[in-house]
Amino acid sequence: MDAFLAALPANRxxxxxxxxxxxxxxxxxxxxxxxxxxxxxxxxxKFTLDAARLLALLEARGACGIVLGLxxxxxxxxxxxxxxxxxxxxxxxxxxPLPIGFWDERLSTVAAERALLEADTSRKRRKEVIDQVAAGxxxxxxxxxxxxxxxxxxxxxxx
Numbered sequence: 024m025d026a027f028l029a030a031l032p033a034n035r036x037x038x039x040x041x042x043x044x045x046x047x048x049x050x051x052x053x054x055x056x057x058x059x060x061x062x063x064x065x066x067x068x069k070f071t072l073d074a075a076r077l078l079a080l081l082e083a084r085g086a087c088g089i090v091l092g093l094x095x096x097x098x099x100x101x102x103x104x105x106x107x108x109x110x111x112x113x114x115x116x117x118x119x120p121l122p123i124g125f126w127d128e129r130l131s132t133v134a135a136e137r138a139l140l141e142a143d144t145s146r147k148r149r150k151e152v153i154d155q156v157a158a159g160x161x162x163x164x165x166x167x168x169x170x171x172x173x174x175x176x177x178x179x180x181x182x
Contacts, residue, residue, distance in 0.1 A: 027088065027124030028169050035087035039162025040077075041128065041154050042091060042108050043067070047077060048154030050162045051084050056169065059162035061155035070111070074118055081121065089121050092128030092161040124165065131160040 031037070034054050041048035047065040052058065063080065067073050081089070091112055094104040112123050135156035139149045 024124060024126075024165070024168055024172065027090075027122055028172055030122035031088045036085055037088045037090060037162065037166070038081050038084070038086040039090045039126075039158045039165065040092060041131065041158040041161055042094075042111055043154055046154045047073060048156070048158035049077070049080065050155060050158035051086065052162060052166055056166050059159045059166055061152065061159040064152065064154045070114060074115055077115075078119055081119075086121065089115070089119075089123045090126050090162050090165040091123055092131060092158070093125040094128055097129060126161050126165040126168075128157070128161050131157045131164075134160050 036054055037052045037056060039050040039052070039059055041050075045067055047067060048061070049063045049065060050059045050061045053060070062084075065073060065076055065080075091108060093108055094102075096102050108125075112125070116123060132153065135153055136149065139153065139156060144152075
């Protein structure tokens with residue numbers, strides 16, 4: 024996260040992505056990077072089409088960086104889904120200068136599902152928005168961590 028945070032310009036939004044086999048959930052931060060808001064689900068077709076749609080959306084929203092959820096196993100190990108996510112990131116890096124960071128997404132979909140259930144969201148609506156809500160959880164975790172890192176850096180300079 025250190026290198027990712029250092030590569031970001033100030034006062035610009037960051038995108039959060041929940042990459043699935045069939046969809047990409049997208050969330051965006053506010054300009055001060057305090058709040059993540061779920062915004063869209065992109066139905067996956069093939070990489071070139073997915074990347075073009077995603078990058079057009081991020082450009083329209085003024086994103087200056089991308090946080091990609093990293094689907095680690097519950098024991099913290101990497102599996103095939105982590106490898107697929109890293110391959111997606113490597114291919115995306117060839118198409119955009121935006122810095123890409125990773126955030127542990129374990130239990131983000133569970134948290135999103137729980138929030139949608141608590142909001143009494145219908146099963147059909149949950150299915151439509153679960154990935155973008157999970158992207159919001161991923162991005163919010165990264166935003167909270169970056170805010171903590173920034174506060175630590177400011178504290179160290181003040182000493």
